[in-house]
Amino acid sequence: MTYAVKEIYYTLQGEGAQAGRPAVFLRFAGCNLWSGLERDRESAVCTFCDTDFIGTNGPGGGKFKTASALVDAVKSEWPKESTRGQPYVICTGGEPLLQLDKPLIDAFHAEGFEVGVETNGTIEAPAGLDWICVSPKSTAPLVQRTGSELKLVYRQKDALPEKFEDLAFDFFYLQPMDGASRVAETAAAIEYCRTHPQWRLSLQTHKLVGIP
Known part of the structure; x- marks a missing residue:
């Protein structure tokens, strides 16, 4: 298949649980919950996305005709002088599981990469992934109900934490919704974690400290 990639960096x-870890981000183009166009945001299933996933014109982006070609592009971003620390690629989007498949996962593993995915959970993950982070969105059906980490943007009126607390994940995170009400949402998330210690607080530290 041809992989459409917005950016690689x-x-x-x-x-979440892997905060601070060096990684190559592989952002696939496209999503099944929003077109990415502002004119469609209000009617989308997910209305609060803060990511540009339209097209293939970002740094390192493009259309890759084979898994090996895409792996080579990702590999070129990993520090060449590094001899310690396992190479790690995070497949994200948009919705990466529209494109991420077993041949690509196997090709990454063949080059020594650990493979993680950040998904909205509406598509079943292929076998072989090393880390699965699911971030449920509003009323979208949750198909991928197991994984490493459930990271819930808080607060969503149609996706409250108690809806997911019995699922089979190793970690449960609340991440305050960004935007005009960020301070209030952060305070609400902190209080929820205090009174429901199954949940941990996830902050977007890259925004706080200015990491691209």
Whole structure:
């Protein structure tokens, strides 16, 4: 298949259980919950997305005809002088599971990469992933109900934490919704974690400290 990629870049993970870990971000183009166009935001299932996933014109983006070609592009972003620390790629979007498949996962593993995915959970994840982070969105049906980390943007009136607390994840995170009410949402998330210690607070540290 041809993989449509918005951008590829090396940075530190800013959120959740892997916060602070160096990683190559592989952002696939496209999503099944929003077109990415502002004119469609109000009617979308997910109305609060803060990511540009339209097209293939970002840094390192493009259309890759084979899994090996895409892996080579990701590999080129990992520090060449590094001899320690396992290479790590985070497949994100948009919705990465519209494109991420077993041949690509296997190709990453063949080059020594650990493979993580950040998904809205509406599509079943292929076998072989090393880290699965699911972020449920509003009324979208949750198909991927197991994984490493459930990271819930808080507060969503149609996706409250108690709806997910019995699912089979290793970590449960609340991430305050960004925007005009960020201060109030952060305070609400802190209070919820205090009174429901199953949940941990996730902050977008890359925004707080200015990491691209």
